Amino acid sequence: MEFLDNFFKISEHKSNIRTELIAGLTTFLAMAYITVVNPAILSDAGMDFNAVFVATCIAAAFGSIAMGLLGNYPIAMAPGMGQNAFFTYGIVLGMGHNWETALGAVFISGIIFVILSVLPVREWLINAIPRNLKLGISSGIGFFLGFIALKNAGLVVDNPATLVSFGDLTAFGPAICLLAFAVIAALSARKTTGAVIIGMLGAAMLGWLSGVTEFKGLVSTPPSMAPVFLKLDIAAAFDLSMVTVILTLLLVDVFDTAGTMVGVANRAKLTGPDGKMPRLRMALLSDSGATVFGSLAGTSSTTSFIESAAGVEAGGRTGLTAVTTGILFLVCLFFAPLAQSVPAYASAAALLFVACMMLSSLADIDWHDYTESAPAVICAIAMPLSFSIADGIGLGFICYAAIKVFSGKPGECPLAVYILALIFAGKFAFL
Secondary structure, rough: OHHHHHHHHHHOOOOOOHHHHHHHHHHHHHHOOOOHHHHHHHHHHOOOOHHHHHHHHHHHHHHHHHHHHHOOOOOOOOEEOOOHHHHHHHHHHHOOOOOOHHHHHHHHHHHHHHHHHHHHHHHHHHHHHHHHHHHHHHHHHHHHHHHHHHHOOOOOOEEOOOEEOOOOOOHHHHHHHHHHHHHHHHHEEEOOOOOHHOOOHHHHHHHHHOOOOOOOOOOOOOOOOOOOOOOOHHHHOOOOOHHHHHHHHHHHHHHHHHHHHHHHHHHHOOOOOOOOOOOOHHHHHHHHHHHHHHHHHHHOOOOEOOOOOHHHHHHOOHHHHHHHHHHHHHHHHHHHHHHHHOOOOHHHHHHHHHHHHHHHHHHHHOOHHHHHHHHHHHHHHHHHHEEEEEHHHHHHHHHHHHHHOOOOOOOOOOOHHHHHHHHHHHHHOOO
16 A cells, blocks of 8 residues: 555645545546447447447556556546547548548557657647637537437437428437436536436436347456457558548547646646646656557547546545546446447437537637637537538638638737648648
8 A cells, every 4th residue: 555655646645545546436437438338439330339348448448547657647538529429420421431441540640649749849739729719629529429419319310301300209219318318417416426327327227127128238258359459441541531530630639638637637736836737748648648559459539538527526636546447447348238238319318418518618718709709619510510520620720710811810820720721621622
């Protein structure tokens, strides 16, 4: 125990081992839904559900343990929401690439992120993108996830006259999804630990008990990850058409990571007097390295989870919290039958709630400056309506640059935004 205290500097952070372990469990319960939702989303891309379940658990374990040991932060990691949606509905179903090529793109973006984490350019890139555009990107991903959740649950269906319309809200799936969503939101408002997983499993149990959904068991030996392990096609990902895909993966990962890390570190009072995070380079390397590892294992980009804040609220202050969460993800490998038994309407309820949390970014947009708010809103609403995160981001950058120029404020637009706007404009025009 003394070794753990010295290694993680637990006493120095005014914590204790018991508190750190409980915090790790709390974080795990808050983000355990990803072990079901991520395989469900990636299976729509043609990937094997059970193999992706294993890859998800292993990537989460690797990233969380690396963050704990190298960065000594109570920040857990797993394949990110938004990144997995872009992987399936943007790269594979939207652009027509196979999932092996998509994994190759994730690998390349991860390698670039590793390089950026080592070089000072990472700070330039993060700071160069206007804050309101970042908020628009985050909100847009929230809208996109919400739309996917409503579609998967049967709450919205296609309509030849209006493009989309309500499905049969009295049917079992849509009705239970709405009920589970209400339960998750209510439990979260009451600050109940594991609210998302409770609501999701509760909806699944209603399906099992009513006979609508088959219960396939609780525990078993972990499935094989052979169908997705090392199946990435890196060579195909170097195609010219993948440039904006890799760029989008990189931008979303970098901004999501930066925002989550700073947010959790601030809440845990782990930032320095200047507001900066100590050991930031090791934390970023842990995150970027986890993306590379996850692509090899067979899953979409791995990133820091904002749900880590739940562990911080429980008293977690050191990397032992993240290591504990990582170990619990390894234990979760034995619950593959349970994960496979969760129906789409149950996981959709969890996805819908995650979308609501991401949409909170809208409140922080500068609504008084139309040159800032207009491109952020265009970015946000274009994602679900184009069914593409990449196209939404691209349109946001183009509009931001154009509006600044036409409003006589070209100097307020960073050079990086002009460059990205030109890249995306070329993509829309020629690819």
